[in-house]
Amino acid sequence: MIEVKEIHPGSEIEFTESPEHFLVIATEVAKAMGWEVADVHYNSFIAYTSGYSGLPGEQVRVDIAGQSAVVSTEYATGYMADEEIRQANIYNFIQGIHAVKYYFSAEELELKYLQLKALPNFDPLAPPKPVVVDTRTPASLGSVRDYPVTASIIAINVLLFAIMVLMGADVLQPASGMMIDWGANFGLRTLDGEWWRLFTSCFLHFGVVHLLMNMYALVYAGLILEPQLGSKRVAVAYLLTGVVASLTSVWWHSWVVAAGASGAVFGLYGVVLALVTSGYMGQKLRKPMLMSIGFFVLYNLASGMNDGIDSAAHIGGLLSGIVIGYLYVYAERQPNSNRLLYPMLAVLTAVTLSLTAIAYNRIPNALAIYNKEMKTFSQNEVIAETAIQGTPIKTTSQKLKAIEQTSIPTWRQNAVLIESLGKLRFPEEIEKRNKLLGMYAALRIQSLEFEYKALKENTQQYAEPLASITRQMEQIKTSLQPE
Numbered sequence: 001m002i003e004v005k006e007i008h009p010g011s012e013i014e015f016t017e018s019p020e021h022f023l024v025i026a027t028e029v030a031k032a033m034g035w036e037v038a039d040v041h042y043n044s045f046i047a048y049t050s051g052y053s054g055l056p057g058e059q060v061r062v063d064i065a066g067q068s069a070v071v072s073t074e075y076a077t078g079y080m081a082d083e084e085i086r087q088a089n090i091y092n093f094i095q096g097i098h099a100v101k102y103y104f105s106a107e108e109l110e111l112k113y114l115q116l117k118a119l120p121n122f123d124p125l126a127p128p129k130p131v132v133v134d135t136r137t138p139a140s141l142g143s144v145r146d147y148p149v150t151a152s153i154i155a156i157n158v159l160l161f162a163i164m165v166l167m168g169a170d171v172l173q174p175a176s177g178m179m180i181d182w183g184a185n186f187g188l189r190t191l192d193g194e195w196w197r198l199f200t201s202c203f204l205h206f207g208v209v210h211l212l213m214n215m216y217a218l219v220y221a222g223l224i225l226e227p228q229l230g231s232k233r234v235a236v237a238y239l240l241t242g243v244v245a246s247l248t249s250v251w252w253h254s255w256v257v258a259a260g261a262s263g264a265v266f267g268l269y270g271v272v273l274a275l276v277t278s279g280y281m282g283q284k285l286r287k288p289m290l291m292s293i294g295f296f297v298l299y300n301l302a303s304g305m306n307d308g309i310d311s312a313a314h315i316g317g318l319l320s321g322i323v324i325g326y327l328y329v330y331a332e333r334q335p336n337s338n339r340l341l342y343p344m345l346a347v348l349t350a351v352t353l354s355l356t357a358i359a360y361n362r363i364p365n366a367l368a369i370y371n372k373e374m375k376t377f378s379q380n381e382v383i384a385e386t387a388i389q390g391t392p393i394k395t396t397s398q399k400l401k402a403i404e405q406t407s408i409p410t411w412r413q414n415a416v417l418i419e420s421l422g423k424l425r426f427p428e429e430i431e432k433r434n435k436l437l438g439m440y441a442a443l444r445i446q447s448l449e450f451e452y453k454a455l456k457e458n459t460q461q462y463a464e465p466l467a468s469i470t471r472q473m474e475q476i477k478t479s480l481q482p483e
Helices: 019-032 083-103 106-117 148-166 176-182 197-203 208-229 231-252 262-277 283-303 311-332 341-362 366-390 396-421 428-457 463-480
Strands: 011-014 036-041 044-048 059-065 068-074
Touching: 011 083, 019 036, 019 044, 019 059, 019 083, 019 106, 068 083, 148 176, 148 197, 148 208, 148 231, 197 231, 208 231, 208 262, 231 262, 231 311, 231 341, 262 283, 262 311, 311 341, 366 396, 366 428, 396 428, 428 463
Parallel strands: none
Antiparallel strands: 011 068, 036 044, 044 059, 059 068
16 A cells, blocks of 8 residues: 555545446546546545646645546645635545536437547556655755655665775775675675675675766666655565575586675665556656666666676566566555555465576576585596606506596596586686686597507607697696786
8 A cells, every 4th residue: 555645635526427427537537627637446546636836746646436536636745835825726626526527418328438438547446546646856855754764775775885884994995805795796706695695786886987887877766666655665675685686696607706785675666667657657747757766777787797796686686676666566456455555465485595596506506516526626627637747657558448437437527527617607707717728638548548549559640649638737827827
């Protein structure tokens, strides 16, 4: 249930027409008065009057029950209307209904009702929810107490950054090591049991510029959503989309140190997109909101192609936000939605976190696997070399046995090991290194096979190919050396 302060009492109208015909008459009068009819449902509609003195207009709601209707008005932004203007709007609207209803025949009313039913936002099952739209200027946005969740999230982000700076972090570019210590999302640690980093990373930032940009975007999303959905839904959406964004990030590139509120902020923009595209916010707002939010999302996703921007987190947050937004809309349109708020949020949280836990346990810790396999690779290399060089070998047959039974099989294990790493996602530098190691293992096997043949056949005919292979291996060793 959207939390809306009731500013003015409603005015009741009794009628003798059918509710369907009265709905037609009322919407026709609203249009004739220059009002914009935004949402029409089988037993209610919402319209907007023109503004005055530079202020936005009123929101007029008509609710039909049986043979009577209640007309209520309020200023969606929280402005108090002039009582005379409010009364004049309701009076003129009611008088217009009494006058206009005699101009339509029953056939005309039935035809116009069919036209109303054909509107894309017409819902035959549920009445519209009151729409709260904040169009005030920044100077008149009111107290932060009107947006407690948005203000609290900003305060936590700013406070944590300030403490980090006091503890020695660079204001413009904190070191990655310090960010990891404070709870940034880093696959090697996150996927090694430190799952809480999926949450804490949503409140940390790589410098004051990063912080300010994310907080600016958060303010815009919060000012839209908190009046629409209430603080509890916004808080749940921020936290859940933030966790999903962090999980998407660590799945896509677990070797990157990631932090920032942008994944959760994109989640909130996803919720806004769901509200707009579902008709929840009204036809009047659909086009400007879609243009504004759509431009922000597309611009930031395009900018995310650059290095240093976590596009995976943005996409994960956006998509999860859209899903949560549609679930909110569906829940709002159910009977007794206000009583079901806490159960709905509890189920949503439980399902999201359960799915996150399942996905978390299925994501391979690529860096941990890589480090483990590189250790095995090095150990195998020592075993293979020791078998033919480190142990005193008196006879040719002993050396042939060592090559055949130990060295070649061990290097084949290394070749399979490197091939298995190809199934994981690594940074480009590691991918190149793995490719070189795979080539080296293959060449090492070839050289051992030639050496085995040369010993067994007691011939020098393999000297030239052995020398060529040795040169190639030396080149690879040089390439593998850090610059």
